[in-house]
Amino acid sequence: MKNEYDVIVVGAGPAGSMAARFAAEQGVSVLMLEKDRDVGYPVRCGEAISKAGVEEFISSDDKWIAAKISKFSFNAPDGTEVILDFGEAGYVLERRIFDYELARTAANQGAEIITRAYVNGLMFDNGNVSGVKYEFQGEQKEVKAKVVIAADGVESRVGRWAGLETHIDFRDMESAVQITAANIPVDQKTLYFYFGKDVAPNGYFWIFPKGQNNANIGLGVSGIIGKKKSAQSFLNDFMNKNYPNAPVLTTVAGGVPCAITLQKISAPGILVVGDAARQVNPLSGGGIASGMIGGSIAGRIAAESVKMKKPDHILTYDKAWADRLGKRHEIFNRIKEGIYNFSDEKFNNIAHSINKVPYGKRTLGRVFTAALFNQPSLLIDVAKVFV
Amino acid sequence: MYRLAKTGKLMIDILPDKCDFCGCCVGVCPEDAIELKEAEIFIIDPRCTNCAKCVWSCPIEVIKFNREGVLAK
Ligand SMILES: Cc1cc2nc3c(=O)[nH]c(=O)nc-3n(C[C@H](O)[C@H](O)[C@H](O)COP(=O)(O)OP(=O)(O)OC[C@H]3O[C@@H](n4cnc5c(N)ncnc54)[C@H](O)[C@@H]3O)c2cc1C
Ligand code: SF4
Ligand code: SF4
Numbered sequence: 001m002k003n004e005y006d007v008i009v010v011g012a013g014p015a016g017s018m019a020a021r022f023a024a025e026q027g028v029s030v031l032m033l034e035k036d037r038d039v040g041y042p043v044r045c046g047e048a049i050s051k052a053g054v055e056e057f058i059s060s061d062d063k064w065i066a067a068k069i070s071k072f073s074f075n076a077p078d079g080t081e082v083i084l085d086f087g088e089a090g091y092v093l094e095r096r097i098f099d100y101e102l103a104r105t106a107a108n109q110g111a112e113i114i115t116r117a118y119v120n121g122l123m124f125d126n127g128n129v130s131g132v133k134y135e136f137q138g139e140q141k142e143v144k145a146k147v148v149i150a151a152d153g154v155e156s157r158v159g160r161w162a163g164l165e166t167h168i169d170f171r172d173m174e175s176a177v178q179i180t181a182a183n184i185p186v187d188q189k190t191l192y193f194y195f196g197k198d199v200a201p202n203g204y205f206w207i208f209p210k211g212q213n214n215a216n217i218g219l220g221v222s223g224i225i226g227k228k229k230s231a232q233s234f235l236n237d238f239m240n241k242n243y244p245n246a247p248v249l250t251t252v253a254g255g256v257p258c259a260i261t262l263q264k265i266s267a268p269g270i271l272v273v274g275d276a277a278r279q280v281n282p283l284s285g286g287g288i289a290s291g292m293i294g295g296s297i298a299g300r301i302a303a304e305s306v307k308m309k310k311p312d313h314i315l316t317y318d319k320a321w322a323d324r325l326g327k328r329h330e331i332f333n334r335i336k337e338g339i340y341n342f343s344d345e346k347f348n349n350i351a352h353s354i355n356k357v358p359y360g361k362r363t364l365g366r367v368f369t370a371a372l373f374n375q376p377s378l379l380i381d382v383a384k385v386f387v
Numbered sequence: 388m389y390r391l392a393k394t395g396k397l398m399i400d401i402l403p404d405k406c407d408f409c410g411c412c413v414g415v416c417p418e419d420a421i422e423l424k425e426a427e428i429f430i431i432d433p434r435c436t437n438c439a440k441c442v443w444s445c446p447i448e449v450i451k452f453n454r455e456g457v458l459a460k
Contacts, residue, residue, distance in 0.1 A: 035425050044409055118424050135424075155413040155423060170415040175446040223415065223444040231446035253446040255411025 001112065005031045006306040007299070008132055008145035009111075010119045010158050012039045015274025015291035016151030017102040018057060022299030023149075024109035028306045031143065032106060033117040033134055040099030044254035045288070046178060046208050046216050047093040048191055053289025054091065057296070058105060064098040065091045066210040070189045074367070076351035077196030077344035084362050092191075092208045092216065093288075102292075122148065122161045122270075128311070129162050129269030147302040147314055148270045151295060154255045156276035162267045168278060170223030172259035174203050174285060177231045178218025180250040184243060186215055196344045200234060201225050214249065220256050220285060258282040260333045261326045266317045271298040279325070283332035290325055297321055331381045338378045339371055346371075389456040392435040393418070396456030399435060399442065403428055405449045412441035412450060 007023040009016045012034035024030040036042075047066065054060060069090045074082040107113060116136065123131035123142060131144035150158035154173075156166040186192060186209055194205040205219040217239070221231050231253075239246065257278045265277045273279065274291035281290055297320050305313035350371045357366055365386035372378045390397040401412075401421075406428050413421045420434035421441065442450045 037425065116425065153410060155410040157413065157419060160419050167417050167419070168414055170440040170444050173411060173415050173444050175411050175444050177446045223440065226443040226445070230448045232448060251407075253407040253409040253411065255409060255414050255444065255446070257414060 001114075002029065004131075004144040005029045006145065007031075007147045007149060007302045008033065008143065009149045009151055010132060011151035011153055011274075011276070012099070012103050012113060012115070013151060013153055013274060013291065014099060014102055014288050015276070015279070015295035016149070017099070017106045018292045018295035019149045019151055019273050019299035019302070020103075020106035020111040020113075021109050022296045023303040024106060024111040026300070026303035026307065028303045030106070030111040031145075032103070032111055032113045033119055033132070034113070034115045035118040037116055038096075039103045039113070039115060040096045042252055043095045043250070044176075044178075044252045045095055046206055046218060047095050047210070048090060048208050049093060049286065049288050050090040051088060053292070056289075057292050058101065060091070061101070064094045064101060066094045066214075067092040067188050067208075069191055071187070071191070073190050073192045074351065075192065075194045076347045077198065078348045078351075080348060080351040080355065082351050082354045082362070082367070083190075083359070084364065084367070085359070092210055094210075119152070119158060122158065127268065129267065132158075146269070146306050146311070149295075149298050149302060150270060150272045150276050151274050153275045154257060156272070156278075159262075159265075159270065159272040159276060162270045164262065164264055164267055164270075164272060166262055166272065166276065166278075168257045168259055172257060172282075173223050174220030174256040174258050175223060175226050175231045176218055176220035176254045176256055177235050178216055178252055178254070179235070179239075179248045180210060180214060180216050181243065181246040181248050182214050183246055184209075184213055184215040184217065195342075195347045199238060202340055205234070205238060217243075256280060256285045256287065258285055258336065260330050261321065264318065265321060266315050268311065269314075271302060271314055271317050273298045277321075279321070279329070281332055282329055283336045290329075293325055294321055297324060328385060331385050334381050335368060335372070335378060335385075338375055342371070388459045390432050390459045392432055392437055394436045397430065397432050397435055398437045398453050398456055399430060399439065400451045400453050400457045401428055401430060402449050402451070405447065407447060407449070409446070411444050411446060415440045415444045
């Protein structure tokens with residue numbers, strides 16, 4: 001442990017680990033600080049990801065794949081089920097192992113990692129971020145860095161301390177609860193989504209298989225809904241109705257920021273990545289793959305700036321992210337806002353009309369086209385991202 | 388004795404024994420008024436404006452809005 005590093009990463013989720021790895025890979029010194037005891041635990045996540053999203057960063061390994069997914073099942077409020085077949089599309093992960101392995105890939109490149117290190121402030125030099133303050137085993141410590149990468153997840157406090165506007169409108173925050181339950185007899189190759197005002201208004205309810213009849217079961221609802229009924233009560237209602245005696249192996253709460261990326265994700269001496277930067281896909285709520293992408297870009301740019309001795313170079317990160325995914329997320333966000341307030345009747349009608357399309361020809365593009373057929377400007381967006 | 392927020396009496400109460408330490412409330416707080424460690428949570432009273440956004444966002448109803456104000460222990 002040194003008292004100064006080239007790059008310090010705060011938070012050891014997927015975004016932080018990829019930032020640490022892509023920085024360390026270029027030979028600069030990297031320290032990653034995580035407040036929890038364990039990297040990868042607790043798991044506040046449905047754990048679904050596309051195969052391509054994983055394999056950009058790590059080759060698939062059965063030790064962290066809980067289920068291999070080839071189908072989506074969308075369920076309308078009246079019970080109509082629409083099934084889409086994708087072939088070898090994705091996985092439900094075992095994230096407590098996956099996140100751990102991601103952190104190891106950073107360690108393999110030379111990054112140092114400390115757990116139970118709670119970052120509670122930043123150091124500044126002439127207005128530029130120049131290090132972090134943290135609490136470790138009851139002691140307050142400081143460590144300097146040329147670049148700090150804030151990967152502190154949904155809370156996103158570190159960027160705020162640097163003056164970035166990171167807090168998210170409560171309407172865009174999907175408040176979520178999830179259990180992992182046993183004895184849930186669903187198809188182990190299918191991700192199930194449920195829509196409608198009874199299960200998850202302004203959001204969705206999911207059942208994602210986790211192997212051996214286990215499943216992640218949860219939902220997210222906007223803070224607007226939370227005013228009247230909490231995510232927890234929606235989950236209780238669903239379980240009482242459908243699986244009243246299912247053994248519960250894990251229970252977690254969580255927040256999924258479903259909005260476009262923050263206006264600014266860099267400032268002198270600091271970059272923000274992953275959930276902290278609001279890099280989640282706002283339509284699906286998936287943030288593992290996009291967080292890894294954001295982290296990898298930030299890690300690379302941070303190391304480049306250290307090696308070139310050009311501190312300003314880190315400010316190119318905003319554009320690099322926008323070009324890779326940020327602009328695409330703006331499109332997903334418009335689509336989300338287009339379908340956000342659909343009535344149960346509307347969901348039912350869409351399901352009925354998609355089921356008229358022959359099974360082999362159903363695609364996500366067709367689903368969203370049917371959903372938004374009377375909003376032509378959004379149809380262009382659908383065509384951009386789904387065709 | 389009532390606890391004091393930025394805007395008078397503090398009216399937001401977090402029940403730490405029920406909390407899952409998930410961070411959802413922290414992400415929506417406009418004032419950075421919630422401190423969250425690995426398994427410890429509290430409100431930084433002088434920053435809180437009683438806006439209640441954290442109350443509406445908590446997935447498991449751990450934060451309560453108390454119109455009378457929160458009594459200091
Ligand atoms: C219920 C739920 C279901 C979800 N389902 C899916 C899904 O199926 N698929 C998908 O792709 N995404 C899903 N997501 C989103 C996904 O979990 C996140 O987008 C992803 O974990 C973001 O990665 P990250 O590295 O940015 O943040 P995180 O994984 O949250 O990591 C942040 C880390 O920073 C640490 N930290 C925070 N503050 C500090 C501090 N001050 N000092 C030190 N360390 C700190 C935290 O302890 C944490 O380990 C879901 C989210 C929730 C809540
Ligand atoms: S009431 Fe508003 S200001 Fe106070 S802690 Fe909650 S979100 Fe923050
Ligand atoms: S949102 Fe609720 S459960 Fe999550 S940290 Fe805040 S008070 Fe605790």
